[in-house]
Amino acid sequence: MTKWGELWEKSLRDISVEAALKCLDDAGVDKVDSITVGTMSGGLFNAQEHLGSLVADYLGQRFVPATRVESACASGGLAVKNAYMEVASGLSQYALAVGVEKMTDVDGGDATFALATASDYDYEAFHGITFPGLYALMAVAHMKKYGTSLEQLAQVSVKNHHNGSLNPHAQFPCAVTLDQVMTSTMVADPMRLLHCSPITDGSAAVLLVPLTVAKKMNKPYAVITGIGHASDTIALCQRKDFAKLEVVEVAAQRALKMAGKTIRDIDFAEVHDCFSIAEIIVMEALGVVESGQGGPATVNGLTALDGDFPINPSGGLKSKGHPVGATGVAQVVEAVIQLRGQAGPRQIKNARTALTQNMGGSGASSIIHILEAR
Amino acid sequence: MAMHVARNWRETPERYRMEAAKCKKCSAIHFPARLICPECQGREFATVRLSGKGELATFTIIRIAPTGFGDLVPYAVGIVKMDEGIHVMAQIVDCNPEELKIGDRVVSQFRRINQEGKNGMILYGYKFVPDLGL
């Protein structure tokens, strides 16, 4: 991946091609068999659809089959899954997955509108709810049910910003204090500004090849051994428990089963902390801790870089940024960097098995990958 | 973003009258109406109107609003557990949002929701207000 942020001088095609080239150079490959582009809404953010062809063209890969996939904020994870299927089906030997979102070509109101289309538009966004608002509804339910505290929620941001301060690609590579988080501008009670992931321009890319080919490339790599993908009701209010993300439970069970693992076999995870409460509910859904224990476990350091189950060593969506379609691919990139032992100051010791969890909307979709070092 | 008139007009039964669909096979109530019941796969439904009464299951106060809602800030949005057992999301108004609590009794009213653009359609629908038992 490349440096993320408000990249006013760069276009949608610039950032996608930069990330893709960095990936291809890393792999020593100059021609691919297919390209999958994960983007939430080129139409609303950039008045540009047809992104498969746009990226293939400007990447110098004319005539290569190019597909754009979308699952809101999980579009990136879906791009990786689609590239996996290209390889697994035998249609491609070199399958490139690119995730991208260029979000600052529109103003804040229009960006909020574009993101709100990932909700049930007629029954959620129509009533004036925002994405911070939807996750705030989950936070209030979680606080009521389990006694999760504002300090526990804030600690997620403190931890992720600490990790992000060690990641040169992060949009906000700076530490924040508990006090700064807890006194930042209120967005949707109890979600404050520093509980929320930012608006970001960014792209990330990974190349998938059959294992037999990877072995001959003489380059460091990691192996995808599990994929779990699930959907749920588009509207939050139609689920049975607002303090839970069943879509993540189901996707995790599928991914772990495919990999022949349990959550105890996982060394670390990159999860979709679009809002602080999301990381807490996701770690419970993955089975890292019991339901209701996500907050206390975060404060106790379980998920810190040097904890027993590090979460979001990259800085997560909070610090690294959240260019929605790029996020799921960037999670896989961080997993690969860690598994190759190339993460520098944020390197997790003895990282052999990683899990990435990408989420769409308020939990209407989730895609989980399990990766292993070789 | 302004939509074609039909986009809003066809939502009239749900937005103005809170019409839901009751599955003829398993009696599950769905709001909005569906063409197939996710509980039993039934495809025949009777139209029922929700009572509009229920209690607050969870809520938030929006301080940074999307386009078109800025004048209302701060305003509460909640998920209401209707007396029929299903959940509906809408604004909670005519109250001090800071004083709302989970479990509060509320009742729906027909209200103005938003206006599309400067000279666009005024959109109406349901909001909830505290149920004073009147």
Ligand SMILES: [Zn+2]
């Ligand atoms: Zn039914």
